[in-house]
Amino acid sequence: MDRIAIVGGARLNGSIPISGAKNSAIKLMAASLLTDEPLRLTNMPRLADTRFLGHLLTRLGAIIEERDTETGPETILHTPEIVSSFAPYDLVRQMRASFNVLGPLIARTGHAKVSLPGGCTIGARPVDLHLQALEALGAKIDLHEGYVYATAPRGLRGAEIEFPFVSVGATEHAMLAAVLAKGVTVLKNCACEPEIVDLAECLTKMGAQIEGEGTTTITITGVERLHGATHAVITDRIEAGTYAVAAAMAGGEVRLTNTRADLIEALLVKIEEAGAEVERTNDGVVIRRNGARLKAVDVDTGVYPGFATDLQAQFMALMTLADGESVIREHIFENRFMHAPELARLGADIAVSGGEARVRGVEQLEGAPVMATDLRASVSLVIAGLAARGETIVSRVYHLDRGFERLEEKLGACGANVRRIKGEAVPEIGE
Ligand SMILES: CC(=O)N[C@H]1[C@@H](OP(=O)(O)OP(=O)(O)OC[C@H]2O[C@@H](n3ccc(=O)[nH]c3=O)[C@H](O)[C@@H]2O)O[C@H](CO)[C@@H](O)[C@@H]1O
Numbered sequence: 001m002d003r004i005a006i007v008g009g010a011r012l013n014g015s016i017p018i019s020g021a022k023n024s025a026i027k028l029m030a031a032s033l034l035t036d037e038p039l040r041l042t043n044m045p046r047l048a049d050t051r052f053l054g055h056l057l058t059r060l061g062a063i064i065e066e067r068d069t070e071t072g073p074e075t076i077l078h079t080p081e082i083v084s085s086f087a088p089y090d091l092v093r094q095m096r097a098s099f100n101v102l103g104p105l106i107a108r109t110g111h112a113k114v115s116l117p118g119g120c121t122i123g124a125r126p127v128d129l130h131l132q133a134l135e136a137l138g139a140k141i142d143l144h145e146g147y148v149y150a151t152a153p154r155g156l157r158g159a160e161i162e163f164p165f166v167s168v169g170a171t172e173h174a175m176l177a178a179v180l181a182k183g184v185t186v187l188k189n190c191a192c193e194p195e196i197v198d199l200a201e202c203l204t205k206m207g208a209q210i211e212g213e214g215t216t217t218i219t220i221t222g223v224e225r226l227h228g229a230t231h232a233v234i235t236d237r238i239e240a241g242t243y244a245v246a247a248a249m250a251g252g253e254v255r256l257t258n259t260r261a262d263l264i265e266a267l268l269v270k271i272e273e274a275g276a277e278v279e280r281t282n283d284g285v286v287i288r289r290n291g292a293r294l295k296a297v298d299v300d301t302g303v304y305p306g307f308a309t310d311l312q313a314q315f316m317a318l319m320t321l322a323d324g325e326s327v328i329r330e331h332i333f334e335n336r337f338m339h340a341p342e343l344a345r346l347g348a349d350i351a352v353s354g355g356e357a358r359v360r361g362v363e364q365l366e367g368a369p370v371m372a373t374d375l376r377a378s379v380s381l382v383i384a385g386l387a388a389r390g391e392t393i394v395s396r397v398y399h400l401d402r403g404f405e406r407l408e409e410k411l412g413a414c415g416a417n418v419r420r421i422k423g424e425a426v427p428e429i430g431e
Pocket residue numbers: 023024096097123124125126127128129130131166167168169170191309310332333334
């Protein structure tokens with residue numbers, strides 16, 4: 001298993017191009033199952049998660065071609081025929097979003113057998129809302145031995161569905177099924193995340209009829225069939241936010257390009273409150289910090305446009321060096337503070353109680369061996385390592401590789417001392 005070594009102390013100066021969003025790309029890849037024509041996705045991130053999902057889609061009948069073009073990486077997904085409606089445990093357990101093949105499989109073939117999903121262990125993460133939405137659309141769902149068995153022999157029918165609380169994955173899953181259902185579907189209390197808007201825009205290019213994406217009510221008029229399209233994956237706001245925090249932590253001046261400041265406004269306001277300078281540009285954002293000490297700032301995670309839970313660990317790393325006490329409350333996932341004890345190994349002073357963490361800033365962190373526990377937790381340890389005295393070695397970085405493309409290269413180009421220590425290969429899923 002690879003590890004990442006960081007020697008702290010270097011300021012960051014330079015430019016970082018932000019990749020396409022993992023959390024959008026994987027849903028768009030699932031959407032490709034809805035048509036027998038090719039879907040061409042540009043601005044595609046090359047990540048462990050997109051690779052794993054590629055293995056699953058190939059098993060279901062997709063032909064996938066990855067290209068590096070002058071305008072960037074792209075992937076063409078073409079599923080002329082669904083050759084199997086079975087998504088096995090080994091190909092679904094690694095990543096939550098693999099479960100999103102269930103809706104498209106039912107919509108296209110009328111039946112599916114899909115393993116219950118995995119993903120970051122940041123809470124219980126049930127899929128009850130996904131299944132309730134599919135049932136409301138006319139699917140018959142049974143659960144046996146860790147698998148969802150779904151049938152809809154007469155096809156899916158439009159319905160009115162009100163989610164009892166906001167779920168990104170359930171909103172997307174319902175959209176993926178409803179686009180081919182007969183009649184009109186009205187989804188209420190939907191998530192408004194930018195990745196949902198991106199999915200709606202791609203599905204619309206494929207011929208779907210969708211209104212209201214980005215608001216809490218989405219109306220979908222089902223169509224008989226969808227066709228091929230070309231779509232650019234939206235910028236990864238979590239990657240952008242992560243490097244914004246890294247720049248604030250290490251100091252210096254970092255320009256983030258190929259992204260949108262408006263998508264991380266809730267974070268940028270907090271970075272400004274903490275004392276770093278933020279300049280919103282046409283294609284991203286510039287973060288500057290001189291040597292002055294950061295100030296403690298409180299944060300509450302929330303649904304979009306609130307402060308993203310996927311940036312909470314990174315912000316906690318930043319607060320470990322702030323002057324004063326910062327209170328960080330996690331409202332989305334019940335177990336998303338696993339980075340706290342690892343940050344403590346570097347000298348951070350953090351007290352966790354339920355969904356609240358109190359971070360009392362210290363003058364200096366010191367490098368130490370630490371362990372990545374999930375995707376965003378792992379990058380928070382890298383961020384802390386950038387400002388720690390001496391060397392920090394982060395193990396289990398396969399978590400990080402799920403969602404950060406060429407991290408060492410991107411940080412290294414700005415002067416960070418970050419290198420990968422190659423270890424034994426982790427067996428690749430599906431191989
Ligand atoms: C691959 C992907 O896009 N992952 C993102 C997605 O996860 P994901 O789609 O899993 O997150 P949700 O918005 O669904 O989860 C929100 C909350 O609802 C709960 N819940 C969800 C579904 C359900 O059927 N039942 C239920 O109880 C979850 O356990 C959680 O407590 O949105 C999260 C919230 O922005 C992000 O942190 C993840 O990075």
